Amino acid sequence: MASPLYLPLILLIIPLTITTAQNTPSPGYYPSSRISSIGFGQGYSNLWGPQHQRVEQGTVTIWLDRSSGSGYKSLQPYRSGYFGAAIKLQPGYTAGVITSFYLSNNEAHPGDHDEIDIEFLGTTPDKPYTLQTNVYIRGSGDRNIIGREMKFHLWFDPTQDFHDYAILWTPSEIIFLVDDVPIRRYPRKSDATFPLRPLWVYGSIWDASSWATEDGKYKADYNYQPFIGRYKNFKIGGCTADRPASCSPPSASPSGSGGLSQQQSSVMEWVQRNYLVYDYCRDGKRDHTQTPEC
Numbered sequence: 001m002a003s004p005l006y007l008p009l010i011l012l013i014i015p016l017t018i019t020t021a022q023n024t025p026s027p028g029y030y031p032s033s034r035i036s037s038i039g040f041g042q043g044y045s046n047l048w049g050p051q052h053q054r055v056e057q058g059t060v061t062i063w064l065d066r067s068s069g070s071g072y073k074s075l076q077p078y079r080s081g082y083f084g085a086a087i088k089l090q091p092g093y094t095a096g097v098i099t100s101f102y103l104s105n106n107e108a109h110p111g112d113h114d115e116i117d118i119e120f121l122g123t124t125p126d127k128p129y130t131l132q133t134n135v136y137i138r139g140s141g142d143r144n145i146i147g148r149e150m151k152f153h154l155w156f157d158p159t160q161d162f163h164d165y166a167i168l169w170t171p172s173e174i175i176f177l178v179d180d181v182p183i184r185r186y187p188r189k190s191d192a193t194f195p196l197r198p199l200w201v202y203g204s205i206w207d208a209s210s211w212a213t214e215d216g217k218y219k220a221d222y223n224y225q226p227f228i229g230r231y232k233n234f235k236i237g238g239c240t241a242d243r244p245a246s247c248s249p250p251s252a253s254p255s256g257s258g259g260l261s262q263q264q265s266s267v268m269e270w271v272q273r274n275y276l277v278y279d280y281c282r283d284g285k286r287d288h289t290q291t292p293e294c
Contacts, residue, residue: 024155025270028263029254030180032164035082035237040072043236047073047202052226058233063226064097064205071204074236077105079198080249081238084166084177087120088230089129091159094122096209096220099229101165103199112138114195116174118165120158121151121212122220122227128153130277131165133176133184137195146290150184151278152271162232168252169199169238173259175252182252182260182268183275186293193293198241205229 040060046053049070054061062070085101099120106113117134135148156163168175174186174195188194205227209219220227239247253261260268280286281294288294 024181025267026263027181027267029252029261031082031168031177031250031252032084032166032180032235034250035084035235037233037235040231040234043234044072044074044201044203047071047204060203060231061228062203062205062231063228064207064220065225065227066222069204069206071202071206074201077108077198077200077241078103078169078236078238079241079243080170080247081236082166082168082250083201083238084164084233084235085203085231086162086164086233087158088162089120089158090228092125093221093224094129094227095124095213095218096207097122097205097227098208098212099205099227101167101201101203101231103167103169103195103201105197105199107200109138109197114138114197114199116167116169116195116199118167118176123213124218129158131158131178131183135174135186135195137193147280148186148291148293149278149280150276152183152275153277154178155271155275162230164233166235168250169195170249170251170258173252175260177252181271182264183271185260185268189293193291201236203229203231 039058040055049068052063052068052070053072060072083103087101089099100117102115102117104113104115106115115136117132119132121130121132123129131152131154133150139145164179166177168177172188175182176184207220210216237250239249251258253259253264255261280291
């Protein structure tokens with residue numbers, strides 16, 4: 001969740017198998033290639049912390065220091081679509097810091113909002129970043145919070161270069177992608193467990209020391225400020241909230257009919273077998289009557 005209103009959650013660690021980036025299998029289809037890039041100002045504007053945001057030669061830099069973080073928001077709400085950006089993270093000590101790219105309607109529905117998250121959980125220099133994916137339906141950080149977290153390590157160092165991260169949200173599923181590799185598919189099993197109201201697209205960097213790194217064990221240390229997130233190659237291919245019902249979002253697979261191809265599913269299984277470090281459905285401490293999709 002990309003708001004300071006968040007309750008700590010218990011980590012479940014699943015053993016990792018180390019695999020090099022060179023051995024990453026091909027997904028066989030690249031949905032990002034079907035979506036044109038847009039300039040930041042064509043799709044977004046600053047939401048908060050304007051003094052901690054800079055747009056330069058197509059790259060948006062946002063940063064966190066003792067005084068403030070920063071965030072941006074899409075100009076329009078959407079009811080489905082492909083939403084992506086290339087992101088480069090800060091190396092070194094970043095514990096307690098969240099760098100995010102996500103969909104939400106928390107301003108339109110405070111206390112009762114929907115959200116689809118990609119969040120990078122800051123870390124200590126001896127440990128890799130964790131990419132957290134999450135889905136909220138009519139929840140909030142201060143009321144009725146039911147997170148659906150799946151957390152991953154990555155098969156590359158996300159501080160060394162820009163990599164593409166995307167959310168594909170259709171009326172039937174949500175697919176999270178990293179460099180066009182699907183890492184998670186969240187199908188619509190019922191209306192009660194799927195976001196159906198229009199969402200805006202956001203990016204932000206902020207202090208989440210209470211929970212972000214090893215359940216709050218390590219806090220943001222402003223001796224290492226500023227903490228910087230860089231974004232570029234923005235892509236939006238979707239149906240704005242005012243478009244007719246006949247508007248269809250892009251497909252994640254070559255079939256054009258939704259779902260994933262066999263090759264894409266195999267690659268997703270590879271990711272989850274080697275890099276998944278937490279799955280809410282496998283957490284025995286969770287009350288799964290609240291997450292019937294499990």
